């Protein structure tokens with residue numbers, strides 16, 4: 001028996017379509033078999049309900065999720081006046097000396113500059129995150145605390161995230177609990193970290209049990225040779241290709257080559273056509289390795305699908321964006337470009353898609369919402385975006401069951417000797433997939449430990 005001493009028998013579960021008992025001993029699966037095997041320890045009666053290997057979210061940002069819990073979200077505020085009103089209220093309700101964190105700003109809320117924030121929240125350190133998650137506007141007091149010039153700053157989330165005042169470091173326990181309630185047993189923290197400090201925070205959260213989920217970390221090219229501490233697993237190297245700051249093609253190829261040389265795949269952030277083309281050119285020069293992937297692939301012109309598939313590169317997509325942002329896309333994106341947004345089915349058909357993720361907190365964090373949206377392609381207000389890109393709920397779920405280093409690969413299985421990372425649903429899998437939702441998750445085990453239960 002492994003390190004922990006508990007024994008659990010989950011009786012009469014639907015395991016990949018076969019009614020089975022699953023026995024957990026310590027942190028491993030000790031047996032999967034017909035419903036006649038030994039029943040000792042804690043007995044959980046599944047009564048035919050589906051038991052899945054836990055979900056893996058292939059792209060999210062744990063520390064930013066925790067920071068968002070302490071933020072004022074203005075995404076649903078319609079205009080500048082409503083934005084100002086929210087900020088003034090928030091400023092009044094906060095103790096002196098703590099940050100006012102705001103997320104969800106966009107151009108509909110009017111032009112943003114430090115003087116506007118200073119007037120709304122005098123002497124307050126304020127930081128307003130653009131809805132894309134990659135740019136911040138700081139108030140004068142905020143800029144002074146952060147040690148940067150006032151004005152927009154880009155891709156500073158990690159550094160800003162470490163500057164705490166009054167309210168201390170982010171509370172990862174609440175994030176871990178919510179993920180457990182979705183049946184998520186592992187995540188890939190897809191942040192392009194520039195130093196190891198965020199790894200230390202995540203490692204401590206896992207060691208101390210604030211976060212039970214298995215955490216694979218990425219990190220940017222500057223620290224690609226680094227081995228992350230203790231319980232964290234080393235994932236791909238995260239590389240950002242952004243239109244306002246396009247990397248030199250030779251630099252991009254050099255990063256790919258160096259990552260592969262230290263035995264790591266690359267995870268390349270591409271949200272535009274230009275970024276995709278640049279990344280594909282780099283892969284054509286350097287070649288790809290198993291696990292190389294494109295994050296988001298928000299815009300995929302038809303003619304890039306085959307080259308992508310020929311390279312063997314997988315796309316890690318976020319169907320949840322169609323739900324959360326689809327109404328805006330329909331309003332603002334050129335009609336002829338709409339079919340290129342957040343493709344699923346056409347990438348899967350080409351053999352190049354299917355890694356499921358949420359990009360929380362930029363996208364909604366519930367993977368079941370992403371699964372549902374992948375089947376309906378419906379926006380928050382019920383409009384349909386890219387109907388031909390819809391996939392089955394089974395396919396969308398499998399994207400969240402694929403292995404951390406092979407997003408879009410085959411779904412993991414529940415087998416003897418495997419890790420006891422499990423998610424028990426409230427009905428057989430076909431019934432759940434007819435109406436998928438996180439309320440269908442009854443219990444979650446990670447490494448044999450029950451981390452969520454409404455049994």
Ligand SMILES: [Zn+2]
Pocket residue numbers: 059060061190359362
């Ligand atoms: Zn992200």
